[in-house]
Amino acid sequence: MKKAGFIYLLFFVFPFFAAAQFTIKGKVLDATTCEPLSEASVFCQNTTLGTTTNNDGMFSLQLPGGGYDLIFSYTGYFTKTVRATKNETLEILLVKQEKSMEEVILTNSFEVKDGWEKYGQFFTDLFIGSTPNAQQCHLVNPEVLKFYFYKRSQRLKIRATEPVLIANYALGYRLSYQLDSFVHYYKTNNSVYSGYCLFTEIDDCDSLKKIWKANRAMAYEGSKLQFMRSYYDSSVYEDGWVIDMLDKKGGKKFYRVTNPYDSLYYAGLDSTGQIAFWYPRKLSIAYTNKKPEPEYLEKMNLPEDVEYPISYIDVTDEISVMANGYYYPQQNWLSQGYWSWKNVGDQLPFDYWPDE
Template identity: 30%
Template sequence: MKFKTFIYLLFLLLSFSGISQTFSGIVLDAKTKIPIESAAIYFDNTTIGTTTDSEGKFSILYTDANQSGLVISYLGYQTETILDYRQKNNITVYLKQTNNVLDEVIVYADDGLTRRQKLRLFRKQFLGFSSFAKSCKILNEKDLILRYNRKKRQLTASAFSPIIIENKSLQYVVFFDIKQFEINFNYVEEINNVFEIKSVNFSGKSFYKNFDNFKENKAKRNREKAYKGSVLEFMRALYNEALEAKGYQIFSKRFKVNPWDYFKIQQISNTSSKRVLLDKPVNILYDKNYQTKIEFLEPAILIDEYGNYSDVTKVMFSGYLGNQRVGDLLPLDYGLQD
């Protein structure tokens, strides 16, 4: 596929070393002040989470290196994210109920595409095209709000609640809270189901949970396969200046080049993070078959040893890495438990 894809995910700086600290709180209904039981509490895009008890209380461990937002979510309520939990503790979180009346009316509006057509497009561009993606199933499609704008030739998606994806290959249940999802088309023939895609943009918060009947050998094998050639592995290799050792070759104008003539790495004083500069786009070849173009929309990004980088909205992948979707992704604490 030749179209460009932006994947904007909130990335996590996570370390399993150092002193763990506990963050505690209570979750209440903003209007009634009644405790909310079983609200989801998790660090974005990881496997680290918990739920509130019958009194709305929770506690969760984190380390000094953790830079991810703490997400508080419950069906029928607006999601809250806490960024400054280091400066707070034993806080009270008031969740506001959502009003979905308007969306319930709009969702069935005649916009030129049937819901079946929109679901087919959404599934493919949200889950992906790989064997991992093909093993995925969305368990609550009824919660999806899909809208097509004929004038803009654009399909957008939102949802009343986090989308629940069952990934049989990777043995994860993924809870994905959509912040943005849009497909922009160059050309559309609605009747003949012809859709020429220009770009896909999506972002959101996610939490990963192992299957209840977790098959360890299958999961380990497939997760290792998904990790190889992923954005996460590439960023970790970039930090460690080990691109070629991990099988990544860099090309400029069809010529293989020394990666470090293009990627400039600078250690940031008193931190484990590095500043990475790239002044012009280059191409990445992985495993002699998979090609990607990478471009920084700003002169530099910050990256840490775990492969987390910012500002993620300023890094554009097209090609192989740009085509990776939710069905291919691993949590950002993958491989760090050991």
């Protein structure tokens, strides 16, 4: 996930999704010994869908229709990712992590001993965010974060020794985020982070659940998740989106994309249940069904009379999209503007669907 200035790189089941359900099952083994790994974590990235392996390393997950990055992780082993779109039986081999003494010494020499005290708030604002929803998030275990500063390149790197646990009291989720790395480049004011997130519903009283339901619906309105689903459903303009594209590379004027389903930019539904789109130049994507939040206007120093939230997108290569809004490769989508303001604290899982 990205962000420049910051560039950064669902199971209310509708009836038509029931028929599209599929099952992923298999076993997780040590790559060297082929011994089963029990209690290995198996989950779909950015969803509430997950399980663990049994004593024989076996697992089974029934998934609603769509596409997912299926994550396999086990303490002391490298994480493995498999794309899941249909019924499959998998044999997953995980490789043990081994660091040389030279790597350990080199890494430790750049570690900031009081990293959380020095950079904790800075990291929180960029990773979780500064939105009203983000301000209601609590980072539960900051002690798992390690901070490294590279003076010559003016680069701050943050890694986690265990999953980063976040309680989102605005949306009613607990997040377990396997943060591979977070890097901030001071020279360009850009940040890049990568990792894998599993959502879990917070189990609380009904009154809070009603608040969370309303907050989730508001977070969904104008989100990237909603946009991807609109594109998949061939309802971009009907749903209130407006797409403009730069007139030329390096240009400054945008012109309206009158038909986002023109074959110049779009490939329709294929046999795997996915669509694809691509654009040669930067996009401006506006959502016309709501006004931008006052906090966003203040953060970006924008005037109060801005009508719509607008995001600026570079599609660096073809993007494939599934029915649930899952898209890949995610590194091909670089956001600026409104969507870059919405970070982990405003994320919804791919298995979230608003009530119609």
